Amino acid sequence: MTRKRRRLWTVLLCALGIGTATALTLTAFQDNLVFFRSPSDIARETPPPDRAFRLGGLVETGSVAREMTPEGKPNARFRVTDGPHAVSVAYTGVLPDLFREGQGVVTLGKLGPDGVFRASEVLARHDESYMPPEVADALKKSGHWNPNQGAAPPAAGWNTLETGRKGGS
């Protein structure tokens, strides 16, 4: 085989490799990107029902209720809030050790037709003082928390807080 043909082969192979990798990545991205939405985002625009997304915010204080599903599985219901809006979440599973009322949480699941978010995963981080960055961002956007003024306010009265501080310094 001549040097020229060898080079041709090499270039072809590299193009093939890069091409497949790109094609695979793009097609997989199309179906599997998981967007993050805050309760306010959902209130503004209802997400498509069969697409999974991540919902994050603070667990509303006093909203956690434990019950049984009709199939006899232990179930937990709670509300996730970012201040102006809240979304009901139903989760069948063992809640993580750091799941607490009034603390940040990120859940993965789909929004049901009844407006209840059915979570397949609930994530609370390994650190008590840790705030998931998406949640922190959502709180800042809703105007309820300015990190320069210290830690996030307790979530107990989040729904009653005024939202007039939007974009405040």
Next chain:
Amino acid sequence: MIPELGHFALALALALSIAQSFVGLLGARWADARLMGATGPLAASILIATGGAFACLIWSFVTNDTTVANVVMNSHSAKPLLYKVSGSWGSHEGSMVLWVLILALCGGAVAAFGQGLPSVLHARVQAVLALVGVGFLAFILATSNPFDRVWPPAPDGHGLNPILQDPGLAFHPPLLYLGYVGFAVTFAFAVAALLEGRVDAAWGRWVRPWALAAWSFLTLGIALGSWWAYYELGWGGYWFWDPVENASLLPWLAGCALLHSAVVVEKREALKTWTVFLALLAFGLSLLGTFLVRSGVLTSVHAFANDPARGVFILGLLGCYIGGGFALFAWRAAAMVPTGIFAPLSREGALVLNNLLLCSLAAVVLAGTLYPMFADLLLGEKISVGAPFFNTATLPLVVPLVLAMAVGPLLPWKRATLWPALLRLWWVALAGVGGYLGCLAIAGARFGPALGFAAACWLIAAAGADISDRLALFSRPRAAWARAKGLPRAAWGAAIAHAGLGVMILGLAGMGLATDRLVLLHPGESADLAGNTYTLRRIEDVNGANFTARQAIIEVSRQGQPRVVLAPQKRNFPLARMTTSEAAIHTTWLADLYAVLGEEREGGAVLRLHHNPLAPWIWLGAAIMALGSALSLSDRRMRISAPVRKLAKEAVRA
């Protein structure tokens, strides 16, 4: 006093490393034998200095010196001794000291084992290693000094994060770092070769053991981390495609490609430029992994304290080393002339295919890992890329990789025909079909896992076919034993490592059949899962060394015969104000019985029960892969000095 000594030792190591990089580079440039001869002793003294610093750090942790900020943040007097020692590398600062210690160890090992290396190459390799060391020592001293003092001393430390207090995690970082930093050596060899403008078979023979060693440590480190996540996090899974997990997988894939292409350089003097490129890439991805973990740009379960200054510093280092390496590559790569020419269908061709697929896999994983970061920076969108993406995007690349893995070793070098190799694989294909049908017969219409079983049987049988082919086991069975003794260990190692991947895929396929059940049980009640009956006997209080726990006692029986008692716990660490779940796992060769205790309600307990078929085989497979590469490493041909000595003797005789 001791912490200051440690601080001083770090500064000394930095000064020595700076000296080493000048001595090595200039010595090689001027061909000055005295300067080049000094690189070995200098490497030893860098090793002594960093070793001293590390010893001082461990001493501070063991004696619980509460005037040291790092000890206060990460340790406590009531902690068991093992975790006091392992806690010294559990924190960010300590783990960076471990990083430079391992780098110094690599430098020392190159000096010790590299007696046969040409002195110019040796000096340059030492200089590049020292340059890498300079960056990281400066990073430690500037942004993360582990010996910072606090005054007045704290009454006691804050304790180590309870989920890190685990023997698995004590050994996970050192193994992983041996892998990451091991690729610094291949990087140094690549840069030295670029400076020299020459890559030959001897270079390939020197690089391959380092790539092999780094890769097998990385394999063990990743497997240990995955095992730890499996039993400690209590989520029932073993791999979550978490950014930090991906960060360790990327250099693994690149390193795997590297050690295969180094074979081609060694045997056939082809693929030289490509191998140098892979050596740069493997270390670049190791550094990228370090950056991702340390800077906190990606959210993951590994919550190291996030400090933007550190992230920027590491990004700068990443830019310097990788940018520098690739710039040198662009400048000098043309100087490397390939000499071995091969047909596309040959052993070399198969190894090229392996490299192509592994690099495409790495590219896909890299894209999925970094995309959320760029989407956030450029589009302002919060996006996460989870397991579904990685599963759909990597599977089409893994399938041809597995298929080709069986055929490649049977092809001869230079030029091959496919048909004879395929003919020798007929019974291997039969084994694969058998695995597929067997899974369908046992588990029902589960086509994904069945495909996994087929792949596993195909790979394991193919490793057997490779060995039996080399021994001529069927054509001349009498001579087989003699041939087995004569077969180089590298051949055995390769077959064993390939079979190890098969064993791992067997475990992954088994986990594809895993079932779980969530139940609320009161004492005396029971639930069935996968043929086993789980009966909750009682829930009780237990006291541990530094925690109190609630513990559920679950009796597992099968068809009325009691099998085992599982005792999952929910531990409360008062010091860290943390609660953790301790899963109870009963491991058998066939399956893991896995139970997690959830919250308690009205006298009952929420339990999550998992039945994980073949789970332990995943990590067993990884261990077999590491064993295979260790065997390959012990090959006589790998000991570079051996052929050199023989040649020298012949020269004398002549």
